[in-house]
Amino acid sequence: MKIKICGINRPVDVQYINQSQPDYVGFIVNFPKSHRSVDYNQLRALAGRIDAPIKKVGVFVDESAEQIAQILNEEILDIAQLHGKQEEDFIKHLRSLTNKEIWKAFAVESEDDLLQAEASSADLVLLDNKGGGTGQAFDHSLIKKFPRPYLLAGGMDEETIPLVLDRFSPMGIDTSSGTETNKKKDPKKIENIIRMVRNV
Numbered sequence: 001m002k003i004k005i006c007g008i009n010r011p012v013d014v015q016y017i018n019q020s021q022p023d024y025v026g027f028i029v030n031f032p033k034s035h036r037s038v039d040y041n042q043l044r045a046l047a048g049r050i051d052a053p054i055k056k057v058g059v060f061v062d063e064s065a066e067q068i069a070q071i072l073n074e075e076i077l078d079i080a081q082l083h084g085k086q087e088e089d090f091i092k093h094l095r096s097l098t099n100k101e102i103w104k105a106f107a108v109e110s111e112d113d114l115l116q117a118e119a120s121s122a123d124l125v126l127l128d129n130k131g132g133g134t135g136q137a138f139d140h141s142l143i144k145k146f147p148r149p150y151l152l153a154g155g156m157d158e159e160t161i162p163l164v165l166d167r168f169s170p171m172g173i174d175t176s177s178g179t180e181t182n183k184k185k186d187p188k189k190i191e192n193i194i195r196m197v198r199n200v
């Protein structure tokens with residue numbers, strides 16, 4: 001079971017990540033509406049200090065494909081996670097500009113959203129709550145049989161992770177708010193969640 005810790009934005013967070021060694025670390029790139037947003041200079045400085053085995057994921061909400069490809073092709077990031085209204089055409093265009101992995105997050109509000117996720121050409125899909133980074137779960141009863149690997153996101157924390165892993169078998173868990181105290185990353189929560197997910 002994989003684990004992605006999302007939304008780091010301080011040098012001390014890099015220390016927490018290198019100590020705890022999740023599979024993936026996420027950066028909210030150039031999206032100032034989020035308290036977790038980093039600009040491109042911060043992204044280069046922080047991502048450049050992440051230990052090599054940890055895959056670096058850039059979360060993009062309304063950035064152009066050209067801008068995303070440029071930062072991926074600078075080898076700053078390993079993966080682009082599209083978290084906005086990007087459609088299939090956008091993924092196709094981005095793929096023509098970079099060889100890096102492309103992930104797509106789907107806000108799950110109906111069975112139709114799951115059908116779209118199922119059909120996506122993205123390398124990996126995330127099933128998430130609307131908005132992203134809200135700390136709230138979507139209605140998990142909508143997930144019946146989801147026929148491709150996925151990361152489960154939205155409101156994943158020390159209480160909810162054991163409950164969802166009893167019911168579902170995602171490829172991994174993505175969490176942001178569940179690893180924070182007062183909107184800052186909390187090393188104890190990061191360690192506990194990684195241990196919990198790896199023990200499954």
Ligand SMILES: O=C(O)c1ccccc1NCC(=O)[C@H](O)[C@H](O)COP(=O)(O)O
Nearest residue numbers: 006034132133134135154155175176177
């Ligand atoms: O984290 C944000 O602030 C954010 C803002 C806008 C779009 C996406 C965002 N986060 C993307 C993620 O991958 C989060 O880890 C995921 O939505 C789960 O968040 P949470 O419910 O807080 O654990």
